[in-house]
Amino acid sequence: MSGSEKKIMLDLKNIRKSFGNVMVLKGVSAQIREGELATFVGPSGCGKTTLLRIIGGLTNQDSGDVIVDGQNINNVTPDKRGTQMCFQNYALFPHMTVAQNVGYGLDVHGWEKSRTKERVEELLGLVQLQGLGNRYIEKLSGGQQQRVALARALALEPKILLLDEPLSNLDANLRVQMRGTLLEIQKRVGITTIFVTHDQSEAMSISDRLFVMNKGNIEQIGSPLEIYQSPNSAFIAGFVGYVNILGGTIKKHPGKETEELCAAVKTDFGSLDIVTNGICLEEGNKIDLVVRPEAIRILPPKQSLGVNEFKGRVKTMMYAGSMVKYVVEIGDTRIIVDQFDPINEGLHEVGQECCVIMPQKVHVLNQ
Amino acid sequence: MTEMVISTDEKSVWERGKNLLSANLINITALISFVILGVFLIWPVTALFLKSIQGPEGFTLHYYREFLTKSYYYRSFFNTLFLGILTTSVCVFVGFCTAYMTTRGPVYLRKALRIISLLPIIAPPYIFALSLIILMGRSGILTKTFDLSWSIYGFVGCVIAQTLSFLPLAYIMIENSLSTLNPNLEDSASNLGASEQKILRSITIPLCAPGILKAALIVFVLSIAEFGNVALLSGRTPFLAPDVYIMITGAESNFNMGSVLSVFLMIPCLAIFLIQGYIIKGKGYTTILGKPVAAEPRSISTPMLIIFAPVTILAALLILITFGVVGAGAFTKIIGINNTFVWEHILSTRADSALFNSVKISLITGFLGAVVGIILAYVIERGKFKGRTFLEFLSLSGFALPGTALAIGYILAFSKPPLHLTGTLIILVLCCVFREFVVGVEAGSGKLKQLSTEMEDASANLGANTVTTFWRIVLPIIFPAFIYGFIYGFMRTMVTLSAVIFLATPRTYMASIFIFETGTFGELGLACATSLKLILIVAISLIVLQFLSRWTGLSVTRSQGVGAA
Numbered sequence: 001m002s003g004s005e006k007k008i009m010l011d012l013k014n015i016r017k018s019f020g021n022v023m024v025l026k027g028v029s030a031q032i033r034e035g036e037l038a039t040f041v042g043p044s045g046c047g048k049t050t051l052l053r054i055i056g057g058l059t060n061q062d063s064g065d066v067i068v069d070g071q072n073i074n075n076v077t078p079d080k081r082g083t084q085m086c087f088q089n090y091a092l093f094p095h096m097t098v099a100q101n102v103g104y105g106l107d108v109h110g111w112e113k114s115r116t117k118e119r120v121e122e123l124l125g126l127v128q129l130q131g132l133g134n135r136y137i138e139k140l141s142g143g144q145q146q147r148v149a150l151a152r153a154l155a156l157e158p159k160i161l162l163l164d165e166p167l168s169n170l171d172a173n174l175r176v177q178m179r180g181t182l183l184e185i186q187k188r189v190g191i192t193t194i195f196v197t198h199d200q201s202e203a204m205s206i207s208d209r210l211f212v213m214n215k216g217n218i219e220q221i222g223s224p225l226e227i228y229q230s231p232n233s234a235f236i237a238g239f240v241g242y243v244n245i246l247g248g249t250i251k252k253h254p255g256k257e258t259e260e261l262c263a264a265v266k267t268d269f270g271s272l273d274i275v276t277n278g279i280c281l282e283e284g285n286k287i288d289l290v291v292r293p294e295a296i297r298i299l300p301p302k303q304s305l306g307v308n309e310f311k312g313r314v315k316t317m318m319y320a321g322s323m324v325k326y327v328v329e330i331g332d333t334r335i336i337v338d339q340f341d342p343i344n345e346g347l348h349e350v351g352q353e354c355c356v357i358m359p360q361k362v363h364v365l366n367q
Numbered sequence: 368m369t370e371m372v373i374s375t376d377e378k379s380v381w382e383r384g385k386n387l388l389s390a391n392l393i394n395i396t397a398l399i400s401f402v403i404l405g406v407f408l409i410w411p412v413t414a415l416f417l418k419s420i421q422g423p424e425g426f427t428l429h430y431y432r433e434f435l436t437k438s439y440y441y442r443s444f445f446n447t448l449f450l451g452i453l454t455t456s457v458c459v460f461v462g463f464c465t466a467y468m469t470t471r472g473p474v475y476l477r478k479a480l481r482i483i484s485l486l487p488i489i490a491p492p493y494i495f496a497l498s499l500i501i502l503m504g505r506s507g508i509l510t511k512t513f514d515l516s517w518s519i520y521g522f523v524g525c526v527i528a529q530t531l532s533f534l535p536l537a538y539i540m541i542e543n544s545l546s547t548l549n550p551n552l553e554d555s556a557s558n559l560g561a562s563e564q565k566i567l568r569s570i571t572i573p574l575c576a577p578g579i580l581k582a583a584l585i586v587f588v589l590s591i592a593e594f595g596n597v598a599l600l601s602g603r604t605p606f607l608a609p610d611v612y613i614m615i616t617g618a619e620s621n622f623n624m625g626s627v628l629s630v631f632l633m634i635p636c637l638a639i640f641l642i643q644g645y646i647i648k649g650k651g652y653t654t655i656l657g658k659p660v661a662a663e664p665r666s667i668s669t670p671m672l673i674i675f676a677p678v679t680i681l682a683a684l685l686i687l688i689t690f691g692v693v694g695a696g697a698f699t700k701i702i703g704i705n706n707t708f709v710w711e712h713i714l715s716t717r718a719d720s721a722l723f724n725s726v727k728i729s730l731i732t733g734f735l736g737a738v739v740g741i742i743l744a745y746v747i748e749r750g751k752f753k754g755r756t757f758l759e760f761l762s763l764s765g766f767a768l769p770g771t772a773l774a775i776g777y778i779l780a781f782s783k784p785p786l787h788l789t790g791t792l793i794i795l796v797l798c799c800v801f802r803e804f805v806v807g808v809e810a811g812s813g814k815l816k817q818l819s820t821e822m823e824d825a826s827a828n829l830g831a832n833t834v835t836t837f838w839r840i841v842l843p844i845i846f847p848a849f850i851y852g853f854i855y856g857f858m859r860t861m862v863t864l865s866a867v868i869f870l871a872t873p874r875t876y877m878a879s880i881f882i883f884e885t886g887t888f889g890e891l892g893l894a895c896a897t898s899l900k901l902i903l904i905v906a907i908s909l910i911v912l913q914f915l916s917r918w919t920g921l922s923v924t925r926s927q928g929v930g931a932a
Contacts, residue, residue: 058554079560091551095573104569105559156559 006033007069009192010055010160015064017050024050026216027064032160032194037186039195041203042213043239048196049164051213055194056085056162069159082159086166090149092137098124099133102151109156123151127185142170143178150182154189161186161193167202179206200240204228212236228292230363237290237365242325244296244335246289247367248272250281265289269330273307275360286367293338295359298326298348308358314348324348328356392833393750397758400743404761406786407801411776412633412768418779419626430627443605444631447591450525450606451635454590458530459583461682462537464675470545471667472676483683485535486690489905491862491879492532493595494898497886498689499524500599501702501895508703520602528596531686533589537582544578545571550665563668584643585766588636592769594865595879599886607632608865611771615869622779629772640767644760693902696895712896718881722900725861725878728792732799733857739800740807740852741845745837747808748815749823765805770865774798778869795870795877799860806859807852814848815841847916854912858905 010032017025025047032038040048053059055066057078066073073081092101099120106116124130127147137145146166153161166182167175183206186193197203203210204224212220212227220232231237234245248267263281265272267289274289281287301311312328312335319342326337326348337356339345348354422429434440465484469477487495502509503519519527548571556566572579591607598609607628614625667675696702700709740762747759777798781788788794818841826836864879871877878901886894 056558058558078554078558085555085558087551087555089549089551091549091555093552093556093570093574104556104561108556108559108561108565152555152559 006035008032009034009036009069010194011065011067012051012055013065013067015051015054015066016062017047017054017059018062024216025054025061028213028216028218030211030218030221032192034192035190036208037183037193037195037206038209038211039197039203039207040211040213041197041200041239044198045215046213047216048198048213052085052162052164052194052196055160056083057081058085083162084153084156084158084160085162086149086153086164088165088168090145090169092145092148092152094137096137097133098129098135098137098140098148101137101148102133102155104152105156119155120151123155126154126188127151128181143174143181146170146178147181150185154191159192161191163193163195165197166195167197167199175202182206204240212239214239231290231365234288234290234365237363242293242336242338244289244291244293245365246291246333246335248287248289250283250285250287267333269333270310272358273360274362274364276362276364281364288365288367290363290365291335291358293325293336294340295362296335296337297357298328298337298339299355299357300346300348301353302355305355308360310356310358312354312356314350314352314354317348317350319347328354330356393746394752396742397746397750397752397755400746400758401754403739404758404801407797408761408765411773411780413776414780415626415629415633415772415776418622419630421623430623433624434627434631439605440610440628443607443610443628446522446605447607447632448635450522450529450597451587451590453522453526454529454533455583455587457526458533458537458586458590459541459579461530461678462534462541462582463579464678465534465538465682466542466545467667467671468675468679469542471665472672472679473667480679480683483686484538484679486686487532488535489858489909490532490690490693490902491595491864491882491898492593493528493599493864493879493883493886494693494902495528495531495689496524496596496599497696497882497891497894497898498692499528500886501692501696501891502688506703511703518602520600521604524600524602525597525606527685528600529590529593531682531689532596533586534682534686536589537586540578540582540585541575544575548574553665563671567671581643584639588639588767588769591632591635592771592865594771594868595883598883608769608771611775612868615775622775625775626779629769629775632769633772636767636769637764640764644763690902693895693898696891697899698896700892702891702895709892712892713899715893715896717893718878718897718900721876721878721881722897722904724876725901726904728795728799728875728877729857729860731796732803732860733853733855735796736800736804736856737807737849737852740804740809741811741849743804744808744811744815744845744848745841748812749820762808763805765802768802770802770863770867771869773802774866774869789870790872790874792875795867795875798866798870799863800856802863802866803856803859804852806855807848810848810851810855811845814845818844850915851912854908854915857908858912861901861905861908 008031010030012028012030015025015028016023028047028051030038040051042048050059054061057073057076061074068082071082078085093104096104099117102123103116103120106119111119120133121130124133127150129144129147129151132140132144137148140148146169149166163182167178170178179202195203195207204227207224209221209223210227211218214235220227220236222230227236228240231240237243237245246267248265251264251266251271262273262275265274265287272289302309305311310330312330315327315329315334317327318325322340324339324342324347326339327334328337335356339348419430420426420428434444465480469481469484472480499519501507503515503517503524504510507519509515552570552574553566556570557563561569594608594612597606598612601609611625611628611632614621614628692702697712698708698710699706700711743758743762747755747762777794778789780786781794788797822840823836826840827833831839862879864883867877868880868883871880878897882894882897882901885891885897
């Protein structure tokens with residue numbers, strides 16, 4: 001994706017960190033551009049929060065450099081690094097009002113009262129909490145507290161905003177709503193933001209770029225679209241959404257057609273014609289096909305099966321209103337299939353036979 | 368919690384009686400508790416109060432008038448209050464510095480400071496007075512070496528001795544507050560540019576204020592009520608607790624004035640207890656939320672270190688010196704005057720019967736106190752009856768009643784039939800039990816609060832009645848609280864002086880009284896030796912407690928009730 005014209009705001013060079021015997025970060029490098037909303041996402045224990053704390057100066061790395069806007073800030077104290085951290089539990093001062101919380105940083109830097117008051121009101125307006133300056137923190141809802149924490153962090157106009165799982169403490173509906181609010185505020189202020197979460201759908205929906213982490217390494221960097229469509233590994237494919245990983249062998253390789261490569265793949269349940277760009281396919285190669293459940297169609301059983309069409313039996317069905325998730329057995333293989341608009345398309349009951357149409361465009365991984 | 372047993376078959380009167388009993392067991396126990404507390408807590412206090420207004424011709428306020436007009440008396444009262452304020456200020460300050468140092472100071476100092484600051488728990492509080500007298504008394508070692516004209520007697524000595532002996536209590540409560548403070552709050556503030564001083568002033572102290580205040584109130588109450596240190600170090604300055612002693616045990620035993628003095632001793636304590644109960648209770652900022660972060664050890668900045676470290680280290684040194692002096696005193700002929708090493712004090716058997724009595728009484732008290740405490744805790748936590756809050760208030764009040772006052776009350780209440788108990792072992796045990804059972808109640812309540820009522824409901828659902836549920840479900844889980852109450856009651860009774868000094872007789876002599884008297888009469892070697900033995904016994908019981916608590920999972924230090932008076 002474009003964006004290389006923007007300057008690099010954060011440069012991480014080979015960050016290593018161990019806690020005791022456990023190596024939590026194994027030499028992580030990354031570059032974040034100005035104004036970008038970058039998300040570090042990964043399962044628990046992958047090191048994302050530690051990395052965030054290292055950037056913020058709350059934890060010291062064992063080796064490696066953190067460079068913000070061209071300056072190496074390895075030994076700089078947290079308040080002078082140009083970063084501001086928003087904690088998962090907000091860390092709002094319970095004995096102070098909203099205005100006192102938001103204005104704390106300004107107060108500490110010696111701003112005079114009138115100027116602080118002005119800026120606090122400006123910030124409260126930004127996060128849509130105008131008028132709530134005199135409330136005490138415990139009287140606010142989770143979403144409101146989140147926004148106070150944000151306003152407090154933005155008060156000193158940091159270069160980089162660090163958000164540590166900011167939405168984890170909110171209930172499901174509020175979380176989705178707050179995603180939009182956060183994104184809007186970030187874009188309006190234009191501040192470089194690093195977001196840490198274990199929730200992949202959250203990461204996908206708001207990020208400019210994702211940094212997918214696993215066991216102390218960054219496994220893939222890319223836009224949500226790139227990561228979802230072209231994951232580098234089965235792990236990443238499975239992490240960002242439900243996926244069917246189907247193993248197979250290249251049988252026929254007729255050559256290039258336009259930009260894309262065609263091949264026939266022999267799998268356990270039959271032969272598939274695929275069209276893919278990316279890796280080089282030789283006959284006999286063992287590969288994994290990354291097939292997303294929403295790309296597979298499920299139809300009532302057919303007598304004659306065409307290309308990429310297979311006979312299957314519905315094993316389980318989960319009805320979720322706008323869509324249905326099926327587990328369909330084709331021979332010995334189980335695949336997950338999503339069906340949208342089930343009322344018009346027709347529900348398939350458990351135990352029934354059905355016809356499953358696999359897509360031709362798939363992403364391919366080497367085994 | 369209890370449900371009607373609906374059944375259609377015929378039950379015998381006995382069966383029905385049993386069912387009724389079981390269903391109302393909590394209420395019956397509550398009633399019994401009320402009666403017991405009424406007789407052994409409310410009645411003595413009432414007797415005390417009555418005596419203070421009772422003259423040869425009946426009701427009179429003569430003695431109160433005496434108190435309020437004779438400058439000696441009201442000076443004594445104000446001195447006591449003033450001492451309370453001084454001790455509280457110093458003790459809480461030192462306690463805060465120490466807690467700050469052990470949670471944020473240099474890592475290599477933390478463990479040592481913590482252990483030393485908790486050391487006074489195992490010692491009778493008056494060893495600090497003993498040590499100060501040995502070092503800086505009229506013929507004290509330092510007084511003679513440096514030719515000091517400065518006197519340790521009076522306010523200075525009392526404040527120092529009391530501060531050191533109540534330090535563990537203040538330390539534990541403040542440290543509890545400090546360590547449960549969400550570290551992210553201070554990180555945030557630091558992130559926003561605040562210096563450590565600013566953070567301390569605007570974040571740390573305000574958020575710890577409830578804990579600090581609670582510590583302050585408790586130290587104040589203990590300071591007013593304390594007898595040992597004050598009696599030994601007051602010199603010519605009058606204070607209430609020793610005055611009560613002089614009044615009652617002096618040549619003309621004046622119980623009337625004695626009761627008036629005791630009432631005045633009680634009033635500030637009860638007032639503070641009420642303030643603490645109704646205003647402070649439940650106020651505290653819950654600051655821990657969300658998952659814990661792998662945190663680095665916190666650190667302290669140099670300017671803060673320069674202030675906090677000397678205070679803490681000085682206090683720790685004084686504590687160590689005290690133990691050292693007592694140890695030295697036990698093994699020298701007459702410390703300061705004839706420093707030859709001798710075994711005679713340690714090997715002396717004069718204190719043996721007193722020590723034996725102390726252990727005997729403490730064991731009984733510990734056991735009874737824990738039993739009463741646990742039963743009360745259960746009744747209070749699980750019962751739904753009128754007056755539950757009052758029962759709770761009564762149970763916790765033992766902590767607030769000065770030992771001297773309660774003891775006098777006991778003498779007045781039980782010197783005649785139907786309960787003629789003065790001079791017996793029983794009265795000693797009872798007085799101690801009703802001062803110490805509060806620890807069992809607190810520990811029991813704490814454990815019961817953790818235990819969900821649903822577990823007991825499940826047991827009842829499966830057919831068990833109240834007794835069975837209590838015996839098979841509740842008791843095993845709150846057993847650690849029982850152990851804790853027992854050993855704690857034991858430890859505190861071993862070192863208690865203020866209550867027992869009035870109630871003991873030559874037959875029921877206790878070690879703390881022996882130490883006090885030998886100390887007062889100048890037999891310092893014997894006083895120190897007996898103190899050492901006492902400390903040893905208490906230390907062993909504390910180690911047993913630590914071992915048992917680790918085994919059963921109940922934390923020792925996160926609680927109240929650490930002081931002794």
